[in-house]
Amino acid sequence: MADDAGSDKQARPSMTAAMRSSSFLKEHQQYRPPNKPENHYGIDTVVEDMQAAQISPPRQISPFNGIPSPENPPKIVESGVTHELSHPNCTPAPGTRSERLVATMFYRSAAPRVSNAIPSPNKVPSSPRAPHSPKLAALDSEIPPNMAPSSSLETFPLEPPASEPEPLDHLYGSHISPMCITSFLHLMSSFPLPPGSANPTSGHRCLKLGASHEHHPEVVELTLSPAPSPDYLSLADLRKHELIYRFEREWNVDVALRSDTLWRRYPRLVVFDMDSTLITQEVIDLLAATIKDPPDLAARVADITHRAMIGELEFDSAFRERVKLLTGLPTSIFEELRPVLDVTNGVPELIRALKRLGVKTAVLSGGFLPLTGWLAGELGIDHAHANEVVTDEATGKLTGEVKGRIVGKERKRELLLEIAKKEGVALEQVVAVGDGANDLLMMEAAGLGVAWNAKPRVQMEADTRLNGDSLLDLLHLFGFTEEEIQQLTARS
Structure with a gap:
């Protein structure tokens, strides 16, 4: 049986003499490419065969001799990614100093401009029977709202302004488009550079994208090196230059110009006005x-407030005049007004972000301390100062008098200096935010004064201005991106 089983087995395959060759590798290789003749094997012959075949388009590789230079910068290009090992805005060479200018551009998406050929959407047709109020007169005026303190042609001190430039963002995109950036760089190239400066360079990065599905840039930070010559034009004058103003009107943007210093990125104290700001x-x-008798009291107080905010009245005398009109009001009215206060969009998140950064905050208000102190406690603000009104202890009503010094423009400046000294903060690291003429002195004392949706005169005098719908935009001035702001404002 064993012999029968062995006879059924197939013979073990073996190479005959005719199948053998002189190459062991050739005889024992397990795989041969199809459709290849026997004599095609080995890496040398494969390379020779591929020389005639073009597998992919040739790629231009710039020569690099191993020594970086402006003419021959080290550049790596791989899989569509370009990486340069040097950049014109890097740390300057030893013994030199960089003088860079940062321009943060905010697109005013909430306030679109229209062409001069199209009637203004803000025009309100006035009825011949209705009295022409100052507010309606401002709406009917053809003077731009941020052009001058006065909105009346009769009281306008100079000639009426020239026709407005056409809104270019309608042509190139309702966002900060590449053409907008190019236009700004071309504008800045018209200002002379410091003597002996190298060719100007620039770089930009997007800080915030729009909410639309296209996600176009709405806040862009540009770095210009070197900055225009301060001997020709100081930074304060550059901010008010008519070319900058026209650019903002053309592209519907706000441009914040700051020197690229260490203090720009690291504020330590931010001071706010309260009314129309916080x-x-x-x-x-x-x-x-809230007072119904006399019926015209609200209109009289509002008129005094408006004239004080645009600088036509001294704040101190205007405030005393308005407080006298409130004589007889019960002190409990301050508690009743707490739920009515409408906190500006982004303020709670902004205060939370500043606290996480270790920045001290303060509110200096020309209003009333009972409300200012309560709001500061609710928001977590470190310092609060406002006016104290006198009350009649017997009746519990306002007497129409004010206790101590009124927190007007001079007092706000003094308080800012006192708080900065108490906290040990250099003025270069102080930021002041407000909207009225009584905020200008504290803005001037701070390292950066920011006009928030401010009155026309304040827009012109402040270091920079924000006209958005969220006070969180303030963080973009420090160089934070939208992603970083979300991390700072997230609830722990």
């Missing part, structure tokens, strides 16, 4: 609106 209302107008 909140959207004027507290004294809210108080007047």
